[in-house]
Amino acid sequence: MASHAMTGASHREPNYLEYKGKHTGILAWILSTDHKRIGIMYLVVLTAFFLLGVTLGFFMRLEQLYLDKSVSLMTAATYNAIFTLHGVTMIFLVVVPGIPATLGNFMLPLMLGAKDVSFPRLNLLSWWLYVVGALIIFASLFSGGGLPDAGWTFYAPYSVRTATNIPLAVFGVFILGFSSILTGLNFVTTMHRMRAPGMSWFRMPLFCWSLYATGWIQVLATPILGITMLLVFAERLLNIGIFDPSLGGDPILYQHLFWIYSHPAVYIMILPGMGVISEILPTFSRRTIFGYKAITYSTLAIALAGSLVWGHHMFTTGQSWYANFVFSLLTFLVGIPTAIKVFNWVATLYKGSIRIEAPLLYAVGFIFLFSIGGFTGIMLGILNVDIHLHDTYFVVAHFHYVVFGGTMMALFAGIHYWWPKMTGKMYNKKWAISGWAVMFIGFNLLYFTMFIMGYEGMPRRYYGHLEQFHQAHRIATYGSWVLITGILMMVATLISSLRNGEPAADNPWGGSTLEWSIAGLPPLLNFDEIPEVTEDPYTYNPEPEVAHE
Amino acid sequence: MGAGNFATQVDNTFLIVLAISVITLIGITIAMIWFMYRYHHTRHEQAKDIHGHLGLEVAWTVIPTILVLSMFYFGMEGYSEMRTIPEDAFEIQATGRMWSWVFEYENGIQDTALRVPLNRPIHMKLVSNDVIHSLYIPAFRIKKDVVPNVDNRMWFAADEPGYFKDAIACAEYCGDSHWNMYADLDVLPQAEFDAWYKSKGEEFAALAQPAAPGEASKVGLRGPMLFTLKGCNACHSVDGSPLVGPTLKGIFGKEEEVVLADGSSKMITVDEEYLIRSIKEPDAEKVKGFENSIMVAQPLTETELAEIVAYLKTL
Numbered sequence: 014m015a016s017h018a019m020t021g022a023s024h025r026e027p028n029y030l031e032y033k034g035k036h037t038g039i040l041a042w043i044l045s046t047d048h049k050r051i052g053i054m055y056l057v058v059l060t061a062f063f064l065l066g067v068t069l070g071f072f073m074r075l076e077q078l079y080l081d082k083s084v085s086l087m088t089a090a091t092y093n094a095i096f097t098l099h100g101v102t103m104i105f106l107v108v109v110p111g112i113p114a115t116l117g118n119f120m121l122p123l124m125l126g127a128k129d130v131s132f133p134r135l136n137l138l139s140w141w142l143y144v145v146g147a148l149i150i151f152a153s154l155f156s157g158g159g160l161p162d163a164g165w166t167f168y169a170p171y172s173v174r175t176a177t178n179i180p181l182a183v184f185g186v187f188i189l190g191f192s193s194i195l196t197g198l199n200f201v202t203t204m205h206r207m208r209a210p211g212m213s214w215f216r217m218p219l220f221c222w223s224l225y226a227t228g229w230i231q232v233l234a235t236p237i238l239g240i241t242m243l244l245v246f247a248e249r250l251l252n253i254g255i256f257d258p259s260l261g262g263d264p265i266l267y268q269h270l271f272w273i274y275s276h277p278a279v280y281i282m283i284l285p286g287m288g289v290i291s292e293i294l295p296t297f298s299r300r301t302i303f304g305y306k307a308i309t310y311s312t313l314a315i316a317l318a319g320s321l322v323w324g325h326h327m328f329t330t331g332q333s334w335y336a337n338f339v340f341s342l343l344t345f346l347v348g349i350p351t352a353i354k355v356f357n358w359v360a361t362l363y364k365g366s367i368r369i370e371a372p373l374l375y376a377v378g379f380i381f382l383f384s385i386g387g388f389t390g391i392m393l394g395i396l397n398v399d400i401h402l403h404d405t406y407f408v409v410a411h412f413h414y415v416v417f418g419g420t421m422m423a424l425f426a427g428i429h430y431w432w433p434k435m436t437g438k439m440y441n442k443k444w445a446i447s448g449w450a451v452m453f454i455g456f457n458l459l460y461f462t463m464f465i466m467g468y469e470g471m472p473r474r475y476y477g478h479l480e481q482f483h484q485a486h487r488i489a490t491y492g493s494w495v496l497i498t499g500i501l502m503m504v505a506t507l508i509s510s511l512r513n514g515e516p517a518a519d520n521p522w523g524g525s526t527l528e529w530s531i532a533g534l535p536p537l538l539n540f541d542e543i544p545e546v547t548e549d550p551y552t553y554n555p556e557p558e559v560a561h562e
Numbered sequence: 563m564g565a566g567n568f569a570t571q572v573d574n575t576f577l578i579v580l581a582i583s584v585i586t587l588i589g590i591t592i593a594m595i596w597f598m599y600r601y602h603h604t605r606h607e608q609a610k611d612i613h614g615h616l617g618l619e620v621a622w623t624v625i626p627t628i629l630v631l632s633m634f635y636f637g638m639e640g641y642s643e644m645r646t647i648p649e650d651a652f653e654i655q656a657t658g659r660m661w662s663w664v665f666e667y668e669n670g671i672q673d674t675a676l677r678v679p680l681n682r683p684i685h686m687k688l689v690s691n692d693v694i695h696s697l698y699i700p701a702f703r704i705k706k707d708v709v710p711n712v713d714n715r716m717w718f719a720a721d722e723p724g725y726f727k728d729a730i731a732c733a734e735y736c737g738d739s740h741w742n743m744y745a746d747l748d749v750l751p752q753a754e755f756d757a758w759y760k761s762k763g764e765e766f767a768a769l770a771q772p773a774a775p776g777e778a779s780k781v782g783l784r785g786p787m788l789f790t791l792k793g794c795n796a797c798h799s800v801d802g803s804p805l806v807g808p809t810l811k812g813i814f815g816k817e818e819e820v821v822l823a824d825g826s827s828k829m830i831t832v833d834e835e836y837l838i839r840s841i842k843e844p845d846a847e848k849v850k851g852f853e854n855s856i857m858v859a860q861p862l863t864e865t866e867l868a869e870i871v872a873y874l875k876t877l
């Protein structure tokens with residue numbers, strides 16, 4: 014198309030931001046089926062939700078500064094609504110779609126050497142479902158008898174009893190589930206059908222592998238969430254007993270159904286993060302990843318075994334001894350592939366030629382924080398220890414180390430890593446690194462304190478606390494201020510790079526995967542010519558004598 | 563407040579795992595920092611593509627496997643003890659409800675504090691009539707969910723006498739005052755406990771008897787006590803301050819607006835019939851302004867209901 018050719022000097026295709034299609038203005042975005050634009054749209058909306066979730070968390074922490082509830086900021090009902098919204102926003106709108114929807118959408122076809130995902134229009138539909146689901150959830154706030162206050166887990170029978178508008182919130186989650194399923198389906202198909210010639214399965218970059226495993230969990234586990242939410246919905250509207258014991262239902266059944274989805278969802282959240290880390294480490298070490306196959310197989314093992322451990326959320330419910338036995342055992346087994354990954358990552362730094370840049374620091378920070386999340390997960394898998402720690406701040410700290418210290422830090426790492434390819438701009442390195450450092454300190458102040466409180470017996474979802482916990486609560490709150498400062502520094506650094514940043518080089522970090530082979534910002538169809546893959550990923554130093562050990 | 567019979571074991575298991583974790587974490591962290599320093603590109607120009615090492619992969623698969631399996635074993639051991647309730651344990655029923663606990667003994671005593679004999683295995687039968695709660699004694703490292711229609715049990719033995727305020731918490735989110743569902747634990751030496759058990763038991767037995775002919779009616783006598791024992795005070799004040807529910811001060815004869823199940827509202831004057839209905843079927847007519855708050859009917863005997871109503875009339 015001659016009309017697309019730029020001025021005489023350059024004959025390259027217009028990049029995805031310059032490209033002019035049927036629509037202009039905002040429509041050129043919200044009706045675009047370009048995986049790159051969709052990725053950016055997810056990133057924008059998700060950032061907004063993340064900042065909303067952070068704000069809610071900020072107020073929860075603030076409330077904990079008050080021991081005397083007669084003079085505090087909010088009522089118990091408000092606090093309960095805030096933690097519910099914080100959880101729903103962060104889990105369903107931020108962390109679950111998180112990396113696949115943003116970085117995955119943008120990078121997967123580029124890394125595979127493909128022109129787009131398999132079903133571009135379905136991809137756009139996923140984004141729309143995501144936005145509509147979110148709007149429905151927010152609509153539930155302003156309708157019905159008050160803010161939803163059942164916690165993000167919506168445990169029955171409380172969720173059936175409370176007068177607040179749970180059905181609408183639950184319906185929103187139901188819609189979000191479809192968005193997730195369609196994304197998973199799309200990605201899995203793309204990887205089966207659209208790898209560049211020469212890219213065998215075991216030449217796929219590890220980030221793609223992680224999206225592959227994640228895609229399967231999304232497709233297989235999310236329908237259960239949908240069914241569960243539909244049943245809660247039906248119970249409320251038709252007044253039939255499914256989960257509510259006063260109508261003859263079984264509340265434990267709800268927990269099973271909920272966790273059959275929500276535990277694998279933890280792996281939907283974390284696996285793509287692990288994939289991002291597996292990209293960053295080789296690039297900044299200028300060497301191949303240590304144990305490519307070990308990492309791949311452990312990704313698949315985590316996806317598989319992780320789907321069978323949901324009952325570890327229910328050790329105290331009175332479920333049978335055998336169930337507890339099996340769920341505890343399987344939980345430990347998930348720890349093994351996780352450990353394998355961590356060791357392989359660390360070994361990847363060995364004999365590298367390391368460049369310290371913001372993405373690498375985020376990645377290393379991830380390994381540290383995620384390891385703490387993993388170790389404390391092991392502790393929670395121990396039956397008698399979990400009896401004590403279940404439903405305390407220890408659990409709260411554990412999952413924040415995993416999902417925030419893990420997934421979100423990996424998302425930040427990936428954003429810093431691919432920012433030049435997504436925006437064409439470089440951010441200020443010093444500010445990026447300072448943001449990371451402040452965040453890292455604040456994070457540990459906030460959440461490590463919660464481990465200690467939890468072990469001492471501070472239950473979660475408490476509006477107030479006993480005096481013995483007050484000092485720790487104060488430290489955690491101060492930590493939250495430091496953490497938020499770090500987050501704002503990061504956001505400001507990235508946004509200001511859009512205006513003031515230096516133009517990025519084609520391959521600023523010296524990455525070896527296909528996305529870096531594209532000159533400048535990717536054009537609409539990514540590659541002028543589909544590349545041919547002739548070697549393993551991360552082949553930086555192909556001297557024959559060290560190729561295999 | 564002592565540690566109960568399980569805490570040492572739980573703490574020891576935890577500490578072993580903590581030690582292994584800390585050592586591994588320090589190892590990982592030092593390795594990462596050292597590599598980043600030692601192999602920084604200014605010191606190590608040419609990287610080496612090491613694709614893996616079978617020996618290492620095997621090592622860091624097998625060692626964690628052994629470690630986690632032994633952790634699993636310890637956890638299982640400790641847990642088996644928690645779930646095996648001794649035959650001779652002393653049974654007490656704990657009822658969780660929005661938002662208080664009540665403890666009932668075989669001889670009819672009801673109490674909002676848990677009173678137990680020292681060093682004697684206590685068998686708790688857990689009951690809920692509304693939503694899920696979870697009985698949690700942090701110092702003893704034990705908890706168990708209190709689920710409607712599910713017969714859950716737990717046991718422990720207290721090993722230090724004394725009155726421990728707020729020793730019992732609710733660990734499963736159950737609504738507005740979930741955070742305040744604390745109860746006290748009173749551990750008494752066996753002889754002292756026996757004396758309390760006997761005298762308090764007689765008191766309750768006497769109150770449960772219908773008044774003998776000629777004797778003054780007992781109705782109204784137990785009202786204030788039942789108001790607490792049945793958990794009404796968690797949501798209703800008697801001094802005019804609004805809690806989750808409307809205050810019951812001056813309730814009898816009051817004119818107020820209520821909302822019916824179909825959404826329409828009407829003015830009523832509170833009489834005895836209305837009081838009984840609002841206690842037995844709280845959803846039938848809801849007080850205007852509190853339509854969205856929950857009240858769950860508590861199981862009450864006829865006498866208990868009569869006594870509470872009589873008490874409400876005096877407020």
Ligand SMILES: [Cu+2]
Nearest residue numbers: 276279323326
């Ligand atoms: Cu889980």
Ligand SMILES: [Cu+2]
Nearest residue numbers: 732734736740
């Ligand atoms: Cu509770």
